[in-house]
Amino acid sequence: MDRLADVSNLRSSQSQTQISHLALDIGGSLIKLVYFCRYDDSCRDDGDELRSQNDSLCSKSDNSQPVLEGRLHFAKFETSKINDCLDFLHSMKLCLDGSHDGTAPPSNKIFIKATGGGAYKFADLFKEKLGVSLDKEDEMECLVTGANFLLKAVHQEAFTYLDGQKEFVQIDPNDLYPYLLVNIGSGVSMIKVDGDGKFERVSGTSLGGGTFWGLGRLLTKCKNFDELLELSHRGNNRIVDMLVGDIYGGTDYAKIGLSSTTIASSFGKAISDSKELEDYEPEDVSRSLLRMISNNIGQISYLNALRFGLKRIFFAGFFIRGHAYTMDTISVAVNFWSKGEAKAMFLRHEGFLGALGAFMSYEKQCLDGLTVHKMQQKFPISASSAGDNIYCSLNSNSDENGSIECTVYGT
Numbered sequence: 241m242d243r244l245a246d247v248s249n250l251r252s253s254q255s256q257t258q259i260s261h262l263a264l265d266i267g268g269s270l271i272k273l274v275y276f277c278r279y280d281d282s283c284r285d286d287g288d289e290l291r292s293q294n295d296s297l298c299s300k301s302d303n304s305q306p307v308l309e310g311r312l313h314f315a316k317f318e319t320s321k322i323n324d325c326l327d328f329l330h331s332m333k334l335c336l337d338g339s340h341d342g343t344a345p346p347s348n349k350i351f352i353k354a355t356g357g358g359a360y361k362f363a364d365l366f367k368e369k370l371g372v373s374l375d376k377e378d379e380m381e382c383l384v385t386g387a388n389f390l391l392k393a394v395h396q397e398a399f400t401y402l403d404g405q406k407e408f409v410q411i412d413p414n415d416l417y418p419y420l421l422v423n424i425g426s427g428v429s430m431i432k433v434d435g436d437g438k439f440e441r442v443s444g445t446s447l448g449g450g451t452f453w454g455l456g457r458l459l460t461k462c463k464n465f466d467e468l469l470e471l472s473h474r475g476n477n478r479i480v481d482m483l484v485g486d487i488y489g490g491t492d493y494a495k496i497g498l499s500s501t502t503i504a505s506s507f508g509k510a511i512s513d514s515k516e517l518e519d520y521e522p523e524d525v526s527r528s529l530l531r532m533i534s535n536n537i538g539q540i541s542y543l544n545a546l547r548f549g550l551k552r553i554f555f556a557g558f559f560i561r562g563h564a565y566t567m568d569t570i571s572v573a574v575n576f577w578s579k580g581e582a583k584a585m586f587l588r589h590e591g592f593l594g595a596l597g598a599f600m601s602y603e604k605q606c607l608d609g610l611t612v613h614k615m616q617q618k619f620p621i622s623a624s625s626a627g628d629n630i631y632c633s634l635n636s637n638s639d640e641n642g643s644i645e646c647t648v649y650g651t
């Protein structure tokens with residue numbers, strides 16, 4: 241599978257840096273990792289590595305002095321290939337167990353923050369293979385913490401996408417709430433967010449990314465997710481979908497606001513007796529499926545936004561993959577149903593909300609402040625917990641392979 245960063249690159253970058261904190265989000269389809277690599281030469285403390293949560297992770301320094309400077313890195317693995325992830329983590333062993341400097345804590349004291357269902361399902365496997373315990377954090381809470389962090393602290397994190405146009409949205413951290421967070425993973429969660437730690441999961445649907453990938457694999461014989469997405473670029477859904485015009489003899493049904501090109505029934509043309517699956521192009525099937533799932537999520541999201549009077553909807557989760565057609569379809573659905581009242585927005589770190597939230601929970605417990613910054617520019621922003629300082633921006637070329645430069649400050 242594709243990975244955010246090839247494991248060999250990750251390994252070579254590790255040799256120059258030290259991984260001091262790591263958090264995992266183990267979902268139904270993908271495992272997401274967020275880890276902090278300190279810059280060796282800028283580290284102000286004595287170099288404690290990832291340790292037990294009660295131990296020296298909580299390094300302190302003088303007032304507002306940087307205690308760690310480095311980069312937040314992101315990586316992902318397929319959950320079905322969890323052994324690749326375990327191998328990768330095993331390759332961090334030197335950092336994890338502190339054996340390089342003789343400060344290794346007893347293995348039963350090593351904790352890694354983890355969220356998602358896999359934090360429960362695979363806890364024994366992590367213990368058995370790596371000797372580490374997973375310190376479980378609630379999935380919804382992590383999603384919200386991750387979203388709030390990104391939206392408040394990372395410059396140019398949110399954007400709209402309509403008619404092929406991507407536009408970054410300036411978020412005022414003092415005027416962020418309330419909003420609807422729609423996380424499209426294997427399944428979909430819709431969360432009304434009212435503040436830091438103030439949220440309610442108001443809806444969800446099982447027709448999500450897992451449905452697109454699962455049905456798409458069966459129907460097109462694609463071997464991986466990217467191949468399926470790639471196919472959808474080239475397809476024409478009108479071959480598979482039944483349009484209003486197909487039913488109305490080529491005309492609009494203007495009285496109820498439906499144009500002839502509106503999809504009346506996803507996959508509706510496949511009812512034809514004269515065609516079997518082999519007679520359809522996989523490209524067209526993939527496009528129709530992507531449109532069906534994206535439309536449905538866009539519509540349910542809008543209805544939930546309407547239910548609670550929310551004007552802003554942020555879409556996240558790895559289903560999106562920054563894919564133009566997916567974002568366009570979701571945006572059109574929100575725009576269509578809300579008659580232009582509500583706005584669909586997307587996040588650059590779409591798939592890492594949960595892992596970031598789990599990472600931030602180290603901060604709640606012991607780090608005094610995670611500060612993310614860009615060399616040239618600093619944006620002072622109040623952070624998720626009182627007293628913290630977050631200065632932040634994102635390295636401008638950063639996409640899903642991106643890392644974020646940051647500093648952990650002591651107060």
Ligand SMILES: Nc1ncnc2c1ncn2[C@@H]1O[C@H](COP(=O)(O)OP(=O)(O)OP(=O)(O)O)[C@@H](O)[C@H]1O
Nearest residue numbers: 267268269270425426427449450453465557558559
């Ligand atoms: N390389 C990939 N391999 C498999 N699925 C991918 C890939 N890239 C994107 N996806 C899509 O992303 C979805 C998973 O997204 P995400 O990682 O956000 O959710 P998850 O945490 O695995 O699921 P859940 O939260 O429901 O447990 C997949 O179902 C698929 O639609």
Ligand SMILES: CC(C)(CO)[C@@H](O)C(=O)NCCC(=O)O
Nearest residue numbers: 425426427428429443444445446
């Ligand atoms: C079960 C979770 C929360 C696991 O991440 C997710 O896959 C989900 O929100 N599924 C949708 C379940 C539903 O509300 O119908």
